[in-house]
Amino acid sequence: MALVPYDETALWGMQKLHKSSSTYCFANHTIQITQNWKQLGVAAVVWDAAVVLCSFLEMGGIDLQGRLVIELGAGTGLLGIVAALLGAHVTITDRKAALELLELNVQANLPADLQPRATVKELTWGQGLASFSAGGYDFILGADIVYLEETFADLLLTLDHLCSDHTVILLSCRLRYERDQNFLKMLKEHFSVHEVHYDPSNDVHIFKAQRNDLKEDL
Template sequence: MALVPYVEAVVPALSKLQNSSASFHFASHDIRITQDWRKLGVAAVVWDAAVVMCIYLELGQVELKDKVSIELGAGTGLVGIVAALLGAKMTITDRNSAMDFLSANVKANLPDNLQKSVVVSELSWGENLDRYPSEGFDLVLGADIVYLEDTFVPLIQTLKHLCSHATVVLLACRIRYERDTNFLNMLSKWFNVAEVYYDKQRDIHIYKASKQLPRCDL
């Protein structure tokens, strides 16, 4: 998630997000996520897309056990934490300014035996991608990361770098504006994209994407 400063007078409807923590129960574990809206803005609160992604992961529609996985724009880290609890070998990423906050949530919510299977790492989309193995991940997760048009090109560049043709990409998002649909259309130039889940109550869609195979034109 991009870091947007909190201005109380501008967004009073989001006052519930000022809570210092949020509690969940996923993967047979109680999870308590620290939030810090005032300091880090949207990156430091749990949004509905993350909750729905965790619900979907618990359904078992995607294999997680021992899968080499990465979460983009992790924010509070809830999705990556749940994926790790379900058996994934996680790299949980966000921008540098969120690292301490993200690391604290991960450390506080993973048992000692899983700490070594999770890495928290800085990743700004489209930058220094050589720090991450090309086509090196089985699963890529992103919850509510599609909302700023300026990030669309570097996000797709990052996905193209991380994904092999066997990689599964899961994106959870609310379709708010035309630009959100525009991103899915952009992504479809390089990935096969399909909606696999919809939470009507929260109005959150989950899309599954896989890198297209090269065309063999005769």
């Protein structure tokens, strides 16, 4: 969500992020994502957390067919595109500056008959929430959106608005810093939180959160 470049001296081994495009295969589709690091920084490249969550969704343990999904901090849109290909009706959101690239990727990678399943919409966390259905989503998805401490309160406010008792939040992230653990503690004050998947090759965790500790399967 934040258009803030990381310190490039810390980007050892991340040359792939500076490529103009990256290609993936999910849901029996080849997906080619346009990237633009120089213009938009972290919002315009595909991070491992998004790829891991896409793989998790593709495993089939979650039925997205016909479900209402919203993605927060979508960046390039890979995750939302995959959710749409898996049958969901997806609202794919990010800040205004990221929307042009996001829309480009969605239009380029969803077949014409699936285009109506995906809506690209501006969302700055904590702002303009009345334009989004309160508690109106089955799933909320977020990949690598937990990294700026100053956004945590607004992110929690946004999650609270979008959630009903049945909504499932799936957050995919690396736990890089103490502040990431702090966000999980904040999240647990409002939701029941469980780790549902860990990818050791990418050091990526997927957490499931719900308002109540409901026992049904995803």
